[in-house]
Every structure is written in C-alpha cells, then in structure tokens.
Amino acid sequence: MEPExxxxxxxxxxxxxxxxxxxxxxxxMEPFEDIGYAKVDHHRSLRHGIPEVIYGAGKTPEQIAGIITALKNHGNTNILVTRLTPEKADELHKLIAVDYDPVSRVAIHGRKFEAATKGYIAVVAAGTSDLPVSEEAAVTAEAFGNKVERLYDVGVAGLHRLLSRLDxxxxxxxxxxxxxxxGALATVVGGLVSCPVIAVPTSVGYGANFGGLSALLSMLNSCAGNVSVVNIDNGFGAGYLASLINHIGESER
Structure with a gap:
C-alpha cells in the first residue's frame, strides 16, 4: 500500500x-509487488503469520535472488528457498548470501533461528534414506521459530529403536x-502419543512402492485418529503445518 x-x-x-x-x-487484502516474473506477496505474514517461501525448483538463480531481495527490502528475515540443487545453490550464492543445507536442499537468507514456543516438534524418520525429506521438515520448522527434536532411523523394522525414545x-x-x-511408522507413532501426528510419505522404496503411493495410501488409511497426511516427499508442508500447531496459544502469534 502506498504511504498516502x-x-x-x-x-x-x-x-x-x-x-x-x-x-x-x-x-x-492489499496487493503484491510485481517484479515482472513474480508477484511477491508482502502481506503473507500478516495473513498467515509466516512470510512467503520460495519454491526453488524451476526458477533461475537470478529469479530467486530477485524475489529474496524484494522480501528482504520489506524487512523479512529467515527467507526460505526450498528444493535447491547444490549447483543452483552455488550460483545463487554468487548473487546473494544464503546458508545452504545440501541434505534438506533448503537455502536461507538472513538466517535467524529463535525458538519462540514452549513446546517442541519431534521429527521422526523411519530410515536414513528418508533424511532429505525429514530435514526439509525440521529446517522449515526451526526457521519458523520452533524447537525441533530429531529421531532418525527408528523405523518399524527395528521397533525397539523407537521405543527407546518414548520420552x-x-x-x-x-x-x-x-x-x-x-509407511507404517506413522500409525505406530500415532498409537503412542496424544498429540497431532503429521505423516509424510516418501518416495523411498522398491517397485511396488510406486514412488511413495503405497506409503501415502497406508498413512491415509491409518487407524490412529490423530494422524493427518501431507503429500509425498512434502517435508516443507509438514514443517509449516507443525509450526502452526506448535504456535497455537502462544502470545506472539
């Protein structure tokens, strides 16, 4: 909105x-900033409590840098760019400073992690092969002001590993x-806890996994009533939603 x-x-x-x-x-309801190839939503944080996040796949480093600059000029920090390859991250860093994590494939400009809630989010991964999606969820949640506890490689093939961290x-x-x-881990976890569980199916698996479809259907059919499901490999969506839940009742939101 113009000053006048x-x-x-x-x-x-x-x-x-x-x-x-x-x-x-x-x-x-105020409009966006049109920079030609993108319409940057500067009021996203006003409506959602969280500023706009940049989906890096399909965008050039120059386009990403331009969007980051527009967001930065409106006072945003912790500007996230998801799904960046290491090669594109290197090119982006030549244009604007970013912290890049090759595991989660997330880059952050103006990194400023401050846990703003009393509660924490637990990110539980079945296997090491699920780490890219798990870390995307964890890094996203941390960037949005949450404390995160990671429990990795605790799948149901060795259930004692998960049970050792019930606390x-x-x-x-x-x-x-x-x-x-x-995708059985989500139902097992749902049966052990009283809090909401956000299930993330990954595309990890052999042929009959159908690129994550089998895990997705298993999670959708979970008998644990506290389990909800996001899309295949959508660690960002899970971290975003978990942050919203974790901030419920917090005065700063």
Whole structure:
C-alpha cells in the first residue's frame, strides 16, 4: 500500500470512520509487488503469520535472488528457498548470501533461528534414506521459530529403536512422522502419543512402492485418529503445518 493510502486509512480509523477490524482486513487484502516474473506477496505474514517461501525448483538463480531481495527490502528475515540443487545453490550464492543445507536442499537468507514456543516438534524418520525429506521438515520448522527434536532411523523394522525414545515422543506438542516403503511408522507413532501426528510419505522404496503411493495410501488409511497426511516427499508442508500447531496459544502469534 502506498504511504498516502496507508495514512488515509489510518486517519479514517483515528476519526472513527473505519473500524480497526475493517482496516486490518483491508491491509490483509492489499496487493503484491510485481517484479515482472513474480508477484511477491508482502502481506503473507500478516495473513498467515509466516512470510512467503520460495519454491526453488524451476526458477533461475537470478529469479530467486530477485524475489529474496524484494522480501528482504520489506524487512523479512529467515527467507526460505526450498528444493535447491547444490549447483543452483552455488550460483545463487554468487548473487546473494544464503546458508545452504545440501541434505534438506533448503537455502536461507538472513538466517535467524529463535525458538519462540514452549513446546517442541519431534521429527521422526523411519530410515536414513528418508533424511532429505525429514530435514526439509525440521529446517522449515526451526526457521519458523520452533524447537525441533530429531529421531532418525527408528523405523518399524527395528521397533525397539523407537521405543527407546518414548520420552521425546510423548512430551512433544506435535510429531512429524516420515517414512517410505509401506509407511507404517506413522500409525505406530500415532498409537503412542496424544498429540497431532503429521505423516509424510516418501518416495523411498522398491517397485511396488510406486514412488511413495503405497506409503501415502497406508498413512491415509491409518487407524490412529490423530494422524493427518501431507503429500509425498512434502517435508516443507509438514514443517509449516507443525509450526502452526506448535504456535497455537502462544502470545506472539
């Protein structure tokens, strides 16, 4: 919103012509910044509590740097870029400073991790092959102000590994369960905890796994009532949703 229009709106609120609630609604509905190849939504954090995140796949390093710059100029920190290859991350870093994690494939500009909640998110991964998706979820959640506890390589083929960390599971505010193959981990975790469980099927598995479809269907058919499911390999979506849940009731949200 242009300064003149914003001042006019604020004057209307001051004079009692517009209610604060209506003014907030107008601000939430304000448009984006058009930079040609992208329309950057600067009011995403006002509506969602979380600023816009850049999906890196399919964008050039120059386009990503331009979007980061637009977000930075509006005071955003912890600007996330997901699904970056190491090669594209190297090219991006030549244009603008980013911290890149090759495991999660997430780059962050203006990195500033501060846990803003009392509760924590537990990210549970069935196997080492699930680490890229698990770390995408964990890094996303941390960037959005959450403490994260990682429990990796605790799949149902060796259930004692998971059961040895029940203290971490049972005191989490929300659990992200990441698994490929048959995806049984989510139901097992759901049966052990009282908090919400976000299941993430991965494309890890042999032929009958159908690129994660078998794990997805298993998780959708879970008999544990506290399990919900995001898309195949969608660690970012799981971390985002877990952050929203973990922040419920926190005064800063």
């Amino acid at each position: 229009k914003l001042l006019s709106l604020l004057d209307s609120v001051k004079n009692g012509e517009v209610s604060p609630e209506d003014a907030l609604l107008r601000l939430k 971490v599971l049972m005191t989490a505010k929300v659990v992200i369960a990441v698994a490929g193959m048959e």
